[in-house]
Structures are given as C-alpha cells and as structure tokens.
Amino acid sequence: xxxxxxxxxxxxxxxxxxxxxxxxxxxxxxxxxxxxxxxxxxxxxxxxxxxxxxxxxxxxxxxxxxxxxxxxxxxxxxxxxxxxxxxxxxxxxxxxxxxxxxxxxxxxxxxxxxxxxxxxxxxxxxxxxxxxxxxxxxxxxxxxxxxxxxxxxxxxxxxxxxxxxxxxxxxxxxxxxxxxxxxxxxxxxxxxxxxxxxxxxxxxxxxxxxxxxxxxxxxxxxxxxxxxxxxxxxxxxxxxxxxxxxxxxxxxxxxxxxxxxxxxxxxxxxxxxxxxxxxxxxxxxxxxxxxxxxxxxxxxxxxxxxxxxxxxxxxxxxxxxxxxxxxxxxxxxxxxxxxxxxxxxxxxxxxxxxxxxxxxxxxxxxxxxxxxxxxxxxxxxxxxxxxxxxxxxxxxxxxxxxxxxxxxxxxxxxxxxxxxxxxxxxxxxxxxxxxxxxxxxxxxxxxxx
Numbered sequence: 001x002x003x004x005x006x007x008x009x010x011x012x013x014x015x016x017x018x019x020x021x022x023x024x025x026x027x028x029x030x031x032x033x034x035x036x037x038x039x040x041x042x043x044x045x046x047x048x049x050x051x052x053x054x055x056x057x058x059x060x061x062x063x064x065x066x067x068x069x070x071x072x073x074x075x076x077x078x079x080x081x082x083x084x085x086x087x088x089x090x091x092x093x094x095x096x097x098x099x100x101x102x103x104x105x106x107x108x109x110x111x112x113x114x115x116x117x118x119x120x121x122x123x124x125x126x127x128x129x130x131x132x133x134x135x136x137x138x139x140x141x142x143x144x145x146x147x148x149x150x151x152x153x154x155x156x157x158x159x160x161x162x163x164x165x166x167x168x169x170x171x172x173x174x175x176x177x178x179x180x181x182x183x184x185x186x187x188x189x190x191x192x193x194x195x196x197x198x199x200x201x202x203x204x205x206x207x208x209x210x211x212x213x214x215x216x217x218x219x220x221x222x223x224x225x226x227x228x229x230x231x232x233x234x235x236x237x238x239x240x241x242x243x244x245x246x247x248x249x250x251x252x253x254x255x256x257x258x259x260x261x262x263x264x265x266x267x268x269x270x271x272x273x274x275x276x277x278x279x280x281x282x283x284x285x286x287x288x289x290x291x292x293x294x295x296x297x298x299x300x301x302x303x304x305x306x307x308x309x310x311x312x313x314x315x316x317x318x319x320x321x322x323x324x325x326x327x328x329x330x331x332x333x334x335x336x337x338x339x340x341x342x343x344x345x346x347x348x349x350x351x352x353x354x355x356x357x358x359x360x361x362x363x364x365x366x367x368x369x370x371x372x373x374x375x376x377x378x379x380x381x382x383x384x385x386x387x388x389x390x391x392x393x394x395x396x397x398x399x400x401x402x403x404x405x406x407x408x409x410x411x412x413x414x415x416x417x418x419x420x421x422x423x424x425x426x427x428x429x430x431x432x433x434x435x436x437x438x439x440x441x442x443x444x445x446x447x448x449x
Contacts, residue, residue: 019153019234021174025116026153026227027143028182028222030244033190034088036325037213040194045135054340087142089409094146095401108244109157112237114151119228121148126221131209141264147151149401153394160381161238161395173326173374176318180370184311190216244445266383266442267392267409271399272433273441274376277339278403281369281413282347291420297392310366319368331375331382332441337433338371346428350421382444 003242106114125145134136156175199206205214292306294300326334341364348361377396384392415423 002185005287005360016236016238017174017238019230020158021178022176023119023227023231023235023250024152024155024178025182026223026230027119027122029186030126030180030223030227031149031188032183033146033193033216033220034213035189037194037216038048040211043140045138051361086098086409087139088140090367091142091146091149091403092141092401092405095149096398096405097155098147098149099398099401100391100394103152103397104391106154106157106239107391110239110241110244111154111235112231112235113163114154114233115158115231116153116228118148119224119231120150121145122151123221123224126224128218130214130221131211131214132217133209133211134208137209153397156377156381156393156397158238173322175377176322176370177315179315179373180311180318184308187307189219193219207293264383264392265442267380267395269437269441270376270379270383271396273335273339273438274373274396275399275403276437277342277372277376277431277434278400278405279410280346280427281342281365282404282407283414284349284427286364286408287411287415287423289422290415291349291424292358294420306362310362313363313366314370317367318374321370323375326375327377327381330443331378332438333442334371335375335379335441336376336435336438338368338373339431339438341371342368342431343428343435346424346431350424350428379441379444 037062037400051082102114102118122145128137128141128144130143152175154288193215194213197212198210199212200212288299288306289303292303298303298306345361345364345368348357350365353362354359376401377393379395380392411423417443418426
C-alpha cells in the first residue's frame with residue numbers, strides 16, 4: 001500500500017521534484033566553479049614553478065619530471081592539469097567512501113535531515129577555501145567537500161521516494177538535467193569571478209588567508225547558503241517514518257564495500273556496468289580539451305563552448321527522450337542504446353580530424369551519458385526494496401565517484417604516452433565490456449507502486 005502522504009503523481013510530489021531539482025542545480029554549480037581554476041592554482045601555490053624544498057613541491061616534483069620526460073610541448077601546463085586531476089580524484093575518493101554511508105543513513109533518519117547536514121558541510125568547505133592561503137587548507141576544504149558530497153545519492157533516493165516505479169526513470173532524469181545545467185553554468189561562473197582578485201584590491205587581506213580564488217569560493221558559499229535555506233524552508237520529507245529501516249548489523253561497517261558484495265545480483269551487475277562505463281567516460285571528459293587543442297587549436301573560450309554544446313544536448317536528451325521513452329521503451333533498452341552510443345562516440349573521436357566529425361562524436365557522447373546514466377540509476381532503484389533505496393543508490397553513486405577518481409589519471413597516462421588515437425580506441429574497447437554485461441540485466445518489475 002502506498003502512503004498517502006507521499007502519493008505519487010500529485011501536485012505535492014511535482015513540487016518536491018522541483019525543490020530537489022533546484023537543490024541539485026545549486027549544489028552542482030557551486031561544485032563545478034573550481035574546475036577552470038586548477039592551472040592557475042598551481043601558479044599560485046607553487047609560484048617558483050618547482051615548489052623548492054616545501055612538502056608540496058616535493059609532491060609535485062614527480063609530476064613535473066614525468067611531464068618533462070613525456071616530451072610535452074608545455075610541461076608546466078601538463079603538470080598543472082595532473083595537479084588538478086589529483087585534487088579532483090581526492091574529492092571523488094571521499095565521495096566514493098561517503099556516498100553509500102549518507103545514503104544508508106538517510107534510509108534510517110530521512111532524506112531532509114541528511115541533506116541539511118551535507119549542505120552545511122559543503123558550506124563549511126567553501127569557507128575554508130575562501131581563507132585557503134595555504135595549500136593544505138585547500139586540501140582540507142576538498143576533503144571536507146568530498147565527504148559531504150554524498151548528498152547526490154540522498155537526492156536521488158528522494159526522487160525515487162516520490163515517483164512510481166513505472167515513472168522512476170523520468171523522475172531520475174531531472175538529476176541528469178540538473179547535472180547538465182550545473183556543469184554549464186558553474187565553470188562559466190568560476191572563470192568569470194576568477195578575474196576578481198581581492199588580494200590586488202586590498203593586499204592587507206592576505207593576512208587573513210584571502211587568496212586570488214576567494215571570490216569564486218565566496219560565490220560557491222553564497223549558492224550553498226541559498227541552497228541550505230531553500231531545503232530548510234521548502235523541502236518536505238519524502239520518506240515517512242513507517243518506511244524507514246532500522247539499523248542492520250551488516251551495515252554498521254563501511255557500506256562502500258557492498259559494491260562488491262551487494263546481495264541483489266542485478267543491482268551488483270548494474271553497479272559494475274556503471275563503474276566500468278564511467279571509467280571510460282570520465283577519462284574522455286578529462287582529456288577532451290587536450291584533444292581539441294591538439295587537433296583543432298581550440299582556445300580556452302572554444303573549449304568552454306564545446307562543453308556548453310555537450311551540456312545542452314545532455315539536457316535535451318534527459319529532459320526529452322528519457323522522460324518520454326523510459327516507460328514505453330524500458331530502462332534496459334535505453335541503457336543499452338546509451339552504451340552503444342558510447343562505443344560509437346569513442347571510435348568517432350579517435351578518427352575525428354575534421355570539426356564536423358568531432359562535434360558529431362561529441363553529440364554521440366552526450367547522447368550516451370544522457371541515456372545511460374539516468375536509466376542505470378533507475379534500474380538500481382527498481383531492483384531495490386523501498387528500505388534499501390538510499391543505501392543502494394549511494395553505492396551506485398559511489399561507483400561513479402570511484403571511476404572519476406581513477407579514470408582521468410589512467411586516461412591522461414594513456415593519452416600522453418600512446419597518443420590521442422590510441423587512447424580513444426582503448427576507451428571504445430573498455431565501453432564494450434559494460435555493454436555486454438548490460439545485455440544480461442533482468443527486466444525490472446515495476447508494478448503499480
């Protein structure tokens with residue numbers, strides 16, 4: 001029986017989905033503001049270029065030496081990119097560990113409480129970034145932000161709470177739309193506000209830890225504060241007490257390891273499909289700007305436009321195709337179509353020497369992630385019991401975080417050692433594996449609830 005207080009397909013549930021959408025959008029904009037700043041951050045935290053005898057310099061030195069030995073045209077820039085990749089990996093590793101823990105905790109205490117805790121933690125991480133004159137304060141901010149970044153799994157579970165099983169994919173597609181819009185707006189805001197350096201306007205602020213990136217940090221903090229107030233005032237609990245699970249002994253440990261030991265075979269297989277697919281996709285995402293510069297001499301502005309192009313297609317696919325076709329076509333078929341598009345996209349990117357083919361490949365890649373991501377998460381939700389939604393979706397999201405921690409570093413190594421064509425052909429081969437695995441996924445039972 002469905003609890004009438006959260007009965008699906010009501011005006012109240014549409015309102016909840018709108019609140020969740022804005023919550024995710026604000027969260028992802030604040031998160032992605034830092035992306036275009038990584039190269040400049042290395043220049044700031046290592047002003048001498050080698051870091052001297054500092055601990056940070058000693059950590060960066062192997063990257064710089066490897067970049068020089070690789071024969072890169074600009075070893076300094078490659079070092080900066082690898083530096084940014086490691087910071088991004090640190091954030092993703094913390095998400096990998098914490099997302100299933102937050103998801104499982106929300107199964108016991110409700111979604112609203114966990115969202116308030118994690119958003120507050122993100123706000124604190126941005127405060128640390130604002131005062132991060134020291135590199136190690138920046139690292140602490142990224143660690144805290146990554147640990148609190150598991151709220152995506154909680155928001156995903158909240159969508160699952162408010163949609164019927166038949167409409168699960170169309171509901172979860174709003175997460176992909178928020179992703180697409182957030183990753184369009186966030187880097188643009190970061191690049192714009194990075195032009196404002198408070199240490200040049202008022203040099204005395206340096207004594208308080210203010211740094212050249214404090215304004216983007218302040219913007220992230222402001223968005224997060226708005227998000228926190230929005231959730232506090234507008235977000236209504238989606239998981240009633242009658243459906244909350246009691247703490248189970250087997251979940252008192254690190255729930256992250258259940259990605260390998262999940263009791264439901266279909267859920268475990270779906271997690272591995274997503275993990276392997278995202279390894280390839282995150283590697284492509286990380287090396288794509290290098291490919292554009294190498295083959296077409298793209299400027300930073302053109303690279304930004306390229307991601308806007310991808311983001312717009314992503315929004316259209318998830319907001320149009322997935323929401324309309326998930327019910328008549330089915331999640332498994334759409335996921336298979338997305339994975340097949342991924343194989344084709346990697347092959348096209350490997351061969352793309354003309355702009356037309358290049359942008360066609362980018363469109364295929366946007367179709368791939370736009371079809372695969374929401375439908376795979378919907379399959380995990382549909383394979384799960386109501387009391388396991390948060391935990392299982394947290395494990396699913398942590399699989400993506402693990403992929404984002406490993407994929408960019410592996411892709412960068414293959415790209416710079418073996419060349420762009422080999423790297424993208426390798427990506428195509430990698431995506432074939434989850435495509436084959438997904439063929440054996442069972443058809444989910446949707447029922448009427």
